[in-house]
Amino acid sequence: MTIQDISEDATDHLLAQISNGDRDALEALFRAEAGRMVAIARRIVRRSDLAEEVVQEAFVLIWQRASQFDSGRGRARAWMTRIVRNRALNLIRDGSRMDFHDGATLEAIGDREQDASHAYAALPERHALKVCLDQLETGKRRSILLCYVTGMSHGEVAEKLGAPLGTIKAWIRRGMASLRECLG
Amino acid sequence: MNSEALRAQRIADYIVGAMEEHDVAQFEAELATDRHLADDVRELERKFSALDDTAKAEAVPDRLWQSISERVQTTEQPKAANxxxxxxxxxxxxxxxxxxxxxxxxxxxxxxxxxxxxxxxxxxxxxxxxxxxxxxxxxxxxxxxxxxxxxxxxxxxxxxxxxxxxxxxxxxxxxxxxxxxxxxxxxxxxxxxxxxxxxxxxxxxxxxxxxxxxxxxxxxxxxxxxxxxxxxxxxxxx
Incomplete structure (x- = not known):
């Protein structure tokens, strides 16, 4: 726990202040959350400069959209995580920005599969998601983790795991159905 | 595929980030009006966020805040008509x-x-x-x-x-x-x-x-x- 580790309640409170035009609250939110957001973005966009760009866009968006956040229906941190993930996914899907379709280029900037398996391994042992992922067959689990953690497309997962695209799609579909059932 | 299975698959695709961009826009429009769908998505999203929580916070260069601060100074907060x-x-x-x-x-x-x-x-x-x-x-x-x-x-x-x-x-x-x-x-x-x-x-x-x-x-x-x-x-x- 560091002084920057503020609670979820504090994050919710900061977002409410931001919606009233409080720029100091935005800075406090940045100090508390940006490091985590950069790390999440970098798993997807790979390059530090792009991850920082994603987080910059995310914070401008948080500033603009804070008043639309409905605190009665979720936590601020989850809302921010969705924003940063969607920004990062948009960036890697935007072919004009970088040759993300060249798998070799991406691998050169770090091993995405390693990031995915590290995220899985780092889940708390008794967390429901960990327990349920453990029950999946390896192919389904790896496919889902590669998609979620690193933003790989189905096609990239197929290439990575050396399986036909149709198989990957079926694995993800059935794997997610099993997960939802298991997670209740 | 029946409608329940299709619904489940769309939720899954949205959560894992495997949805086509134009389908994402459509899906988010539905999320904004279909409270039940939004709740289901948020529930699964919350469970999956445990994976995001495993990301180790990185050191953030101060220039990143400077850039955001400059942009925010000139960015109005639109008053939403919501x-x-x-x-x-x-x-x-x-x-x-x-x-x-x-x-x-x-x-x-x-x-x-x-x-x-x-x-x-x-x-x-x-x-x-x-x-x-x-x-x-x-x-x-x-x-x-x-x-x-x-x-x-x-x-x-x-x-x-x-x-x-x-x-x-x-x-x-x-x-x-x-x-x-x-x-x-x-x-x-x-x-x-x-x-x-x-x-x-x-x-x-x-x-x-x-x-x-x-x-x-x-x-x-x-x-x-x-x-x-x-x-x-x-x-x-x-």
Missing amino acids: SNTPPRTKAGWTTTLRPAAMAASLVIAVGLGFAGGMLTQPDEEPPVVIAVLSGDDMRPGAIVEAFANDSVRIVPLEALSAPQGQVLEVWTLPDEETGPVSLGTFAEARELVLTGPSLPAPQPDQLYEITLEPEGGSPTGRPTGPVLLLGNARVPQV
Whole structure:
């Protein structure tokens, strides 16, 4: 726990202040959350400069959209995580920005599969998601983790795991159905 | 595939980030109106966020905050015309429409049924202002060109269509006293021209937005549904 580790309640409170035009609250939110957001973005966009760009866009968006956040229906941190993930996914899907379709280029900037398996391994042992992922067959689990953690497309997962695209799609579909059932 | 299985698959694709970009826009429009769907997504998203929590926070260079700070200094917080959240100021978007403006917005709320010619020939004059509207992901979603004769041309930049039984409604905020004024409704994103009620000439920074409303348009004459796209107008430098 560091002084920057503020609670979820504090994050919710900061977002409410931001919606009233409080720029100091935005800075406090940045100090508390940006490091985590950069790390999440970098798993997807790979390059530090792009991850920082994603987080910059995310914070401008948080500033603009804070008043639309409905605190009665979720936590601020989850809302921010969705924003940063969607920004990062948009960036890697935007072919004009970088040759993300060249798998070799991406691998050169770090091993995405390693990031995915590290995220899985780092889940708390008794967390429901960990327990349920453990029950999946390896192919389904790896496919889902590669998609979620690193933003790989189905096609990239197929290439990575050396399986036909149709198989990957079926694995993800059935794997997610099993997960939802298991997670209740 | 039955509808329940399809629904489950769309939720799964959205969560794992495997949904096509244009399907994401459609899905998020549904999330904004379908509380049950939104709750299901949030529930699964919350479980998956445990994976995000394993990311070790990285050191962040101070210049990143400097860049954000500079951009925020010049970025207005648009006052959303969304009735889901309580108004922050008395003089905001929720100002009651004057009866005249209300009547006018009802007249033009016919939405579809435009003659073909009207759809492409708004005015020979250049627009007075142009607004680029963007959605939650900040990507430009539509351009609104507002002309001196109370017409606006809408050029969609992404696929956007209203779910069954709903319409997309275009609004502007001429001034706080008047409150939001409907410029018309449509069902599916395509280039079209709407002629709104007689209003003062469009001003720089005037807010334009598109909300999702029940069929026939907003029942209250002011925005009730989620804001899909919004943006402030600029004056073209021609």
